[in-house]
Amino acid sequence: MPKVKETEILIVGGGPAGLSAASAAANLGASVLVLERDEKPGGQLIKQTHKFFGSKKQYAGDRGYQIGDLLIEQCGNNPKVEVWTNTTALGIYEDGVVTAEGRAKHLKINPKKIIVATGASEKMITFPNNDLPGIYGAGAVQTLMNVHGIVPGRRVLMIGAGNIGLIVSYQLMQAGVEIAAIIEAAPTIGGYLVHASKIRRAGVPILTSHTITEAYGNESVEGAIICKLDEGWQPVSGSEQDLKVDVICLAVGLSPLTELCFQADCQMKYVSELSGHVPVRNEHLETTRPGLYVAGDVSGVEEASSAMVEGRLAGISAACSLGYGEDIAPKLQAEALAELSELRAGPAGQKTLRGIMNLMDKGGAVC
Amino acid sequence: MQTKETIVCRCEDITLEEIKSLIDQGYRTIDEIKRVIRAGMGPCQGRTCRMLIAQELAKYYGIPVGEVLMPTFRPTVRPVKLGTFAGGE
Numbered sequence: 131m132p133k134v135k136e137t138e139i140l141i142v143g144g145g146p147a148g149l150s151a152a153s154a155a156a157n158l159g160a161s162v163l164v165l166e167r168d169e170k171p172g173g174q175l176i177k178q179t180h181k182f183f184g185s186k187k188q189y190a191g192d193r194g195y196q197i198g199d200l201l202i203e204q205c206g207n208n209p210k211v212e213v214w215t216n217t218t219a220l221g222i223y224e225d226g227v228v229t230a231e232g233r234a235k236h237l238k239i240n241p242k243k244i245i246v247a248t249g250a251s252e253k254m255i256t257f258p259n260n261d262l263p264g265i266y267g268a269g270a271v272q273t274l275m276n277v278h279g280i281v282p283g284r285r286v287l288m289i290g291a292g293n294i295g296l297i298v299s300y301q302l303m304q305a306g307v308e309i310a311a312i313i314e315a316a317p318t319i320g321g322y323l324v325h326a327s328k329i330r331r332a333g334v335p336i337l338t339s340h341t342i343t344e345a346y347g348n349e350s351v352e353g354a355i356i357c358k359l360d361e362g363w364q365p366v367s368g369s370e371q372d373l374k375v376d377v378i379c380l381a382v383g384l385s386p387l388t389e390l391c392f393q394a395d396c397q398m399k400y401v402s403e404l405s406g407h408v409p410v411r412n413e414h415l416e417t418t419r420p421g422l423y424v425a426g427d428v429s430g431v432e433e434a435s436s437a438m439v440e441g442r443l444a445g446i447s448a449a450c451s452l453g454y455g456e457d458i459a460p461k462l463q464a465e466a467l468a469e470l471s472e473l474r475a476g477p478a479g480q481k482t483l484r485g486i487m488n489l490m491d492k493g494g495a496v497c
Numbered sequence: 498m499q500t501k502e503t504i505v506c507r508c509e510d511i512t513l514e515e516i517k518s519l520i521d522q523g524y525r526t527i528d529e530i531k532r533v534i535r536a537g538m539g540p541c542q543g544r545t546c547r548m549l550i551a552q553e554l555a556k557y558y559g560i561p562v563g564e565v566l567m568p569t570f571r572p573t574v575r576p577v578k579l580g581t582f583a584g585g586e
């Protein structure tokens with residue numbers, strides 16, 4: 131007889147969103163199971179050695195991994211929360227059963243509510259020889275360095291001057307790796323200027339309106355050709371430069387990791403401001419599949435600070451729908467929504483707000 | 498490096514040229530392309546190539562990338578060994 135694990139709330143993904151959802155729901159009395167594909171929960175936070183920006187309430191000023199440890203501890207101290215690491219959710223079925231693979235076993239879980247908090251995956255771009263060894267995603271480089279203590283090479287070309295490109299460049303420099311240049315196809319730097327200035331002061335050029343035209347090398351990357359782009363994003367002939375590098379690092383954005391939402395038949399919409407296809411949901415983060423909530427980067431790529439608040443909001447909403455904390459839930463939900471508006475008050479937040487408005491707009495194309 | 502290849506699907510080693518040629522031949526959706534050439538059927542299940550193929554279709558048909566039909570998503574989100582099913586419950 132197949133044994134099915136019963137739980138009130140199943141959370142897929144143990145990053146800042148998932149862990150915050152877990153403790154919020156458990157604090158109201160719901161029993162929670164978190165599935166985390168990695169060995170250790172914490173999501174992106176476990177490799178983030180820099181001090182976080184954002185608001186004090188979301189631990190700004192602390193380093194990413196310290197925030198992760200704090201969230202893990204909060205869950206660990208709560209007897210209502212169970213965390214299964216090394217366990218990947220594989221499917222969500224029509225009858226609500228979720229399957230997973232954990233320690234080479236096929237597992238079945240029957241939850242009353244589901245919160246999908248799977249985060250995002252790195253985007254790739256196309257250029258000749260883009261599969262040479264030595265070409266990495268920026269997130270992968272960060273994991274390699276900050277989790278495993280390995281530097282990827284000696285001299286790096288970073289593609290993308292958003293926050294991730296800037297932060298990973300700086301961390302490479304801290305590890306003694308040379309950055310040949312940071313190139314950015316857009317005419318302006320996307321990331322925070324504090325990060326960009328720190329890098330420029332160290333003598334690293336940040337070239338906007340530039341792209342890579344090809345990588346070259348025999349066994350692995352030996353160099354890259356970059357060129358300038360005109361206002362119409364077309365290569366300017368004669369502007370090519372040859373950079374001798376052994377690593378090319380792609381920091382060209384993230385896509386929400388929404389396969390499980392697609393599978394569960396949530397209504398999905400492509401919203402460029404949220405970085406890809408995201409599930410349509412209500413203010414309390416419930417999708418069009420009743421009882422399925424989303425939180426964090428999977429609902430639109432943003433930041434850990436907002437992921438934590440969204441997690442809390444989804445956790446409270448799911449617990450409340452099971453009858454837990456009905457008296458205080460509305461107040462807690464209102465508080466979380468207020469914190470989200472505060473976090474989204476800045477220029478980067480404006481983009482997210484536009485995206486959410488666009489998403490909520492009824493009658494949009496459903497892909 | 499003998500030839501310069503631009504890879505779209507890393508798992509199945511499929512090039513941009515191959516994808517473009519299928520689109521030229523009239524294959525109109527990500528699912529159709531997947532069925533003829535296996536793009537998106539490897540270990541990452543299309544995480545990397547899905548939107549790159551969508552971009553090519555969008556360019557070819559002159560539509561926004563958000564309007565390209567997404568493929569059907571089925572469990573499992575990643576390949577699982579048969580033994581896991583046999584040995585699990």
Ligand SMILES: Cc1cc2nc3c(=O)[nH]c(=O)nc-3n(C[C@H](O)[C@H](O)[C@H](O)COP(=O)(O)OP(=O)(O)OC[C@H]3O[C@@H](n4cnc5c(N)ncnc54)[C@H](O)[C@@H]3O)c2cc1C
Pocket residue numbers: 142143144145146147148165166167168171172173174175178181182183184217218219220247248249250269272293294297298387425426427428431432433434435436437574
């Ligand atoms: C280099 C870098 C620097 C950053 N700096 C900052 C900063 O200074 N301030 C800030 O606020 N934000 C920052 N961010 C952004 C922040 O890290 C993310 O927005 C945040 O981690 C998103 O949280 P999440 O919980 O949604 O996703 P994640 O942190 O990605 O967590 C998702 C978790 O789900 C797991 N998972 C996925 N699929 C499955 C599955 N099928 N089954 C089981 N588990 C699964 C993953 O293993 C992962 O642990 C930075 C990001 C990067 C990459």
